[in-house]
């Protein structure tokens with residue numbers, strides 16, 4: 001369960017601004033395997049409303065979709081009813097720290113924008129992340145592919161036009177995101193190698209809606225990025241007043257344009273791709 005976002009509430013409108021951003025990186029990573037992609041069983045860890053599963057189900061043999069939030073899982077099920085009936089996808093209401101799957105039962109794992117919701121942090125030595133990587137190594141076949149989709153600290157600092165305007169929430173959310181060095185160390189200690197990072201610079205997390213200057217005024221739009229759950233009410237009020245004043249002076253779009261510029265060189269998403277070692281631990 002997320003430590004800060006109410007996904008039961010969010011599940012109804014999550015898809016309004018979110019899609020399977022960067023899914024081509026995952027597809028390419030799975031194609032680069034001895035087992036043809038159409039024969040692979042894929043785990044969608046923290047599947048949410050099933051946006052990534054909906055795309056990947058067209059390419060793989062079967063998906064095991066796992067999420068801890070019943071509301072998100074219901075959305076995914078209704079979206080993928082036909083595929084579920086055809087045995088192309090199975091849903092599991094479960095935590096990813098303890099997967100309801102057999103040892104070495106999947107060829108690949110994707111985990112999209114989930115890790116920062118674990119009840120974890122640097123002060124806890126990323127223990128929950130360690131448990132999840134251990135569990136991934138257990139269920140993955142030797143040479144299987146793991147794809148982790150997340151946002152780096154640098155991308156949080158520079159890749160979102162509105163993050164600098166909510167500085168205390170930004171600091172809080174950064175503490176929830178594992179840094180790249182610690183993630184790589186955890187992957188290695190849990191038996192992964194061939195680690196590669198890919199950043200699709202043109203991909204934005206909320207699609208065209210990310211550029212909507214009126215977005216912050218709309219609670220539904222704010223539900224598309226969990227950072228807003230960490231913005232205190234007074235901070236939000238001050239921000240909205242500031243943005244409204246800029247809008248009235250016809251300066252809001254220029255501000256967004258200026259704040260968005262660094263994103264074009266750093267992106268919003270980072271995909272870490274790793275292979276499970278062939279040598280058994």
Ligand SMILES: C[S@@+](CC[C@H](N)C(=O)[O-])C[C@H]1O[C@@H](n2cnc3c(N)ncnc32)[C@H](O)[C@@H]1O
Nearest residue numbers: 001046047048067068069072095096112114117
């Ligand atoms: C930002 S959403 C991402 C959903 C989906 N992967 C996507 O990218 O559209 C995070 C999801 O992770 C799920 N989640 C958080 N912690 C979890 C855990 N420990 N085990 C399983 N799912 C978890 C939440 O319920 C939520 O559906």
